Amino acid sequence: MSANEQMIYCVACGATNRVSAGKSLTAAKCGRCSKPLATPAPVDVNSEQFAALQAKDTGAYVLDVWAPWCGPCRMMAPHFEAAAARFSADVRFFKLNTDTNQAAAGLLQIRGVPTLIARKGGRVVAHEAGAKTGAALDNWIQTSLKVTSKAN
Numbered sequence: 001m002s003a004n005e006q007m008i009y010c011v012a013c014g015a016t017n018r019v020s021a022g023k024s025l026t027a028a029k030c031g032r033c034s035k036p037l038a039t040p041a042p043v044d045v046n047s048e049q050f051a052a053l054q055a056k057d058t059g060a061y062v063l064d065v066w067a068p069w070c071g072p073c074r075m076m077a078p079h080f081e082a083a084a085a086r087f088s089a090d091v092r093f094f095k096l097n098t099d100t101n102q103a104a105a106g107l108l109q110i111r112g113v114p115t116l117i118a119r120k121g122g123r124v125v126a127h128e129a130g131a132k133t134g135a136a137l138d139n140w141i142q143t144s145l146k147v148t149s150k151a152n
C-alpha cells in the first residue's frame with residue numbers, strides 16, 4: 001500500500017477497499033457491494049465490525065462509545081449526527097453500544113460513557129471520555145484527524 005492510498009472497510013459487506021487518499025468517501029463505492037463507503041450519518045457497529053475496522057481500516061473515523069441509559073450520551077447524539085454530516089467526505093462516524101457489545105468495550109478499556117475514539121492510519125490518534133457538543137466536538141475532530149469541516 002502506498003502512502004497515497006487508504007484501506008477502507010465496508011461495514012455493509014465486510015470487504016476492504018483500496019481508496020486514493022483525499023477522495024471523498026461518500027462518493028466512493030464498495031467494490032463488492034456497491035454501497036457508499038461513507039454516509040452523512042453515524043452508523044452503528046457491533047463488536048465484530050469494530051474488530052475488523054481496527055484490524056484492516058487505515059482511514060479516518062470517530063467512534064462514539066455509548067449506552068442507552070446514559071444521559072450525556074443522549075445529549076451528545078444530535079451533535080455527533082451533525083458532525084457526521086459536516087465531515088462525511090473525510091471522516092466516518094460509528095457508534096458502539098456498550099450494553100450490546102460488552103466484549104469490545106472491555107477491549108477498548110472504556111471507563112465511562114460516552115467515550116470518543118478517533119483513529120487514522122490504523123492507530124488511535126485520540127481517546128477521550130466525556131460528552132462533547134457543538135464547536136468543542138468539531139474542534140476535537142479537526143484537531144485529532146487533521147480535517148476541515150464542510151459548510152452546512
Ligand SMILES: [Zn+2]
Binds near residue numbers: 011034
Ligand atoms: Zn461492501
